[in-house]
Amino acid sequence: MEIFAANHSSYPKIGDAPDQQTHRIAYARWERGEISDEEFEKIQDLVVKDVIEEQKRAGIQIVTDGLIRWYDPISHIARGIDGCEINGLLRFFDTNFYFRQPVLKNRPRRKQPVLLREFEYAKSVTDMPVKAVMIGPYTFTKLSINMSGLGFEDLVLEVGKILAEEAKDLSKAGAELIQVEEPAILKNVNEFEIFKSAFEIITKEAGEERIILTTYFGDVKPLYERLLEIRVGGLGFDLTYSPNLPDLIAKVGCEKDIWLGIVDGRNTKMEREEDILRIVRKIAANTESRRIFLMPSCGLGEYLPRKVAFKKLVLLSKVVERWKNEQEQA
Amino acid sequence: MSRSKLERLKINVPKLPTTAVGSYPKFPYLLEARKNFQLGKISREELFELEKKATRDWISLQEEIGLDVLVDGEMYRGDMVTYFAENMDGFALSGLVRSYGNRYYRKPIIVGEVRWTGPITVGWWKFAQELTQKPVKGMVTGPYTMMDWSFNEFYPSRKDACLALAKAIHREVKELWRNGAKIIQIDEPAISARPEELDFAIEAMKTVVEGVDAYFIVHICYGAFEFIYPRMLELPVDNFDLEMSNSSLDLVELFRLHPFTKDISFGVVDVHSHIVEDVETIEQRIEKALEVIKPEQLWIDPDCGMKTRTVQEAVGKLKNMVLAARKVREKIDG
Numbered sequence: 001m002e003i004f005a006a007n008h009s010s011y012p013k014i015g016d017a018p019d020q021q022t023h024r025i026a027y028a029r030w031e032r033g034e035i036s037d038e039e040f041e042k043i044q045d046l047v048v049k050d051v052i053e054e055q056k057r058a059g060i061q062i063v064t065d066g067l068i069r070w071y072d073p074i075s076h077i078a079r080g081i082d083g084c085e086i087n088g089l090l091r092f093f094d095t096n097f098y099f100r101q102p103v104l105k106n107r108p109r110r111k112q113p114v115l116l117r118e119f120e121y122a123k124s125v126t127d128m129p130v131k132a133v134m135i136g137p138y139t140f141t142k143l144s145i146n147m148s149g150l151g152f153e154d155l156v157l158e159v160g161k162i163l164a165e166e167a168k169d170l171s172k173a174g175a176e177l178i179q180v181e182e183p184a185i186l187k188n189v190n191e192f193e194i195f196k197s198a199f200e201i202i203t204k205e206a207g208e209e210r211i212i213l214t215t216y217f218g219d220v221k222p223l224y225e226r227l228l229e230i231r232v233g234g235l236g237f238d239l240t241y242s243p244n245l246p247d248l249i250a251k252v253g254c255e256k257d258i259w260l261g262i263v264d265g266r267n268t269k270m271e272r273e274e275d276i277l278r279i280v281r282k283i284a285a286n287t288e289s290r291r292i293f294l295m296p297s298c299g300l301g302e303y304l305p306r307k308v309a310f311k312k313l314v315l316l317s318k319v320v321e322r323w324k325n326e327q328e329q330a
Numbered sequence: 331m332s333r334s335k336l337e338r339l340k341i342n343v344p345k346l347p348t349t350a351v352g353s354y355p356k357f358p359y360l361l362e363a364r365k366n367f368q369l370g371k372i373s374r375e376e377l378f379e380l381e382k383k384a385t386r387d388w389i390s391l392q393e394e395i396g397l398d399v400l401v402d403g404e405m406y407r408g409d410m411v412t413y414f415a416e417n418m419d420g421f422a423l424s425g426l427v428r429s430y431g432n433r434y435y436r437k438p439i440i441v442g443e444v445r446w447t448g449p450i451t452v453g454w455w456k457f458a459q460e461l462t463q464k465p466v467k468g469m470v471t472g473p474y475t476m477m478d479w480s481f482n483e484f485y486p487s488r489k490d491a492c493l494a495l496a497k498a499i500h501r502e503v504k505e506l507w508r509n510g511a512k513i514i515q516i517d518e519p520a521i522s523a524r525p526e527e528l529d530f531a532i533e534a535m536k537t538v539v540e541g542v543d544a545y546f547i548v549h550i551c552y553g554a555f556e557f558i559y560p561r562m563l564e565l566p567v568d569n570f571d572l573e574m575s576n577s578s579l580d581l582v583e584l585f586r587l588h589p590f591t592k593d594i595s596f597g598v599v600d601v602h603s604h605i606v607e608d609v610e611t612i613e614q615r616i617e618k619a620l621e622v623i624k625p626e627q628l629w630i631d632p633d634c635g636m637k638t639r640t641v642q643e644a645v646g647k648l649k650n651m652v653l654a655a656r657k658v659r660e661k662i663d664g
Binding site: 012016024028072088094095096097302303307 | 424425426427428429430431432434437439478479481482483520523524552553576600602603
């Protein structure tokens with residue numbers, strides 16, 4: 001079994017230092033119309049490069065582009081959907097972060113690729129493995145307003161088809177790790193079959209081995225065994241809401257890659273290396289998984305100051321180092 | 331039920347009292363002054379004088395508009411949680427954290443035992459109340475929201491942090507009451523975030539209000555009410571100030587299923603929209619409220635604090651709100 005340290009998804013766009021204000025200043029200028037879309041895009045490219053380098057410095061093995069261009073995890077993808085408008089702000093699950101709510105006004109159709117160019121750019125500026133990230137069809141639809149005239153189930157499937165195209169593009173562009181986030185299913189277990197049908201459109205189109213089904217902001221224990229049924233390469237969990245999940249994983253087992261959200265992406269308190277290692281040892285000893293990835297419990301970009309986000313990633317890389325040393329000595 | 335409490339406390343308000351939730355937009359001169367203070371160009375005292383001027387200006391504007399219960403407008407506050415954290419023991423401030431879009435704030439970190447060390451809002455409440463004959467609400471951020479919107483590096487659990495904060499905030503509430511505040515609002519926008527924690531949120535609220543004979547309002551907004559209603563009615567307060575318009579009055583249907591048993595401050599204007607709702611639209615919203623709420627239970631206000639609007643938008647919305655409330659009042663009185 002191999003253990004890796006990875007980022008979850010987003011990374012803070014700005015820090016506290018004066019030289020870490022580039023994105024904020026450019027965003028304000030772009031909003032005021034002082035710089036063009038193209039100029040803003042170029043600046044965002046630089047910030048993406050910067051946060052990828054910072055992740056590398058933290059010592060982790062799998063980076064993301066930090067979702068620097070995303071306003072939020074939901075509305076970003078909406079720009080690629082015909083028949084989708086953007087409404088007001090709504091609280092993102094139980095956080096104090098707000099997303100713009102999409103309104104699906106017609107049967108949704110794909111307008112343009114959204115994630116492909118972002119992934120290709122990230123790949124071009126690093127030699128490290130880049131994980132692509134996207135919201136899943138169930139969560140996207142659940143958090144949108146449905147004025148399409150379609151029933152909820154049909155709408156989820158239509159959105160699933162569009163997102164499958166996004167994932168297929170990423171797959172063709174060489175993305176070997178595509179994290180599809182479905183936090184909303186944790187609070188709506190009764191809609192599992194709808195969620196599963198839509199999700200499997202993505203795995204079918206993009207290749208199941210590349211897809212990581214990731215949940216957060218809820219206890220995954222009641223759903224764990226059903227998630228194992230889904231044909232995906234990896235499963236990602238937020239352990240802060242499921243502190244007893246490692247026991248269940250150890251008991252039931254897992255043959256997929258496991259992405260453990262093992263450091264709290266929403267609290268500045270630093271975890272202890274020893275506590276993390278204890279969990280890793282337990283899971284490693286009791287599953288058939290080929291790979292375990294240690295990551296934050298959720299995206300860091302919306303919930304932590306940049307300095308702390310960096311420290312959390314450094315912590316993960318130290319744990320991986322210790323694990324490797326243990327294995328060598330054993 | 332709470333009408334009798336209002337009468338007992340000698341709080342004179344008409345039917346369908348109009349009020350605001352708490353914050354108002356800061357005037358350009360105050361925004362400039364806050365910026366200059368950050369840059370070290372003006373002193374704390376100079377900023378304080380302008381905060382007082384802005385408070386006076388908002389009290390005058392509210393009286394002109396004709397609101398029945400006033401607020402101080404929170405001209406002296408930045409973030410509603412950070413302001414209290416900065417004035418209590420046990421907190422530090424984090425680096426910049428994103429809120430939405432291009433907005434960032436410094437989130438409090440609980441780094442030690444949380445303690446109330448002296449009045450935080452009392453001076454401002456007294457200042458505002460002395461400017462008007464109308465009642466001014468005392469306003470504090472509640473313990474659940476303080477806990478949920480802070481990083482916790484000290485207490486072993488969220489519940490422990492929340493209950494410790496409740497004790498500290500109780501001291502502030504008691505001090506407001508001792509100084510004459512008869513209406514006290516506890517802002518708890520986060521309380522619906524985790525329905526599984528409602529039990530200790532209620533326990534915390536009991537601590538906050540214990541032994542204080544005021545008319546209590548709890549403000550809750552932008553949450554998943556469907557998961558905490560009707561249990562949230564167990565919060566020991568007299569009035570629930572709820573955001574209704576942003577969610578297209580969906581809650582009214584919930585109230586048909588489970589009658590609302592307390593007073594309600596019903597949000598009739600959307601504070602996230604630049605559009606100033608016309609009187610007729612607001613009137614219709616009030617009428618909709620009256621389908622499920624008795625007139626003696628009903629207060630009228632915006633969905634939430636108005637600090638993100640322009641002064642002009644806020645005044646426009648409030649004016650139309652007051653006009654609409656008066657028209658409905660006239661209809662009720664025949």
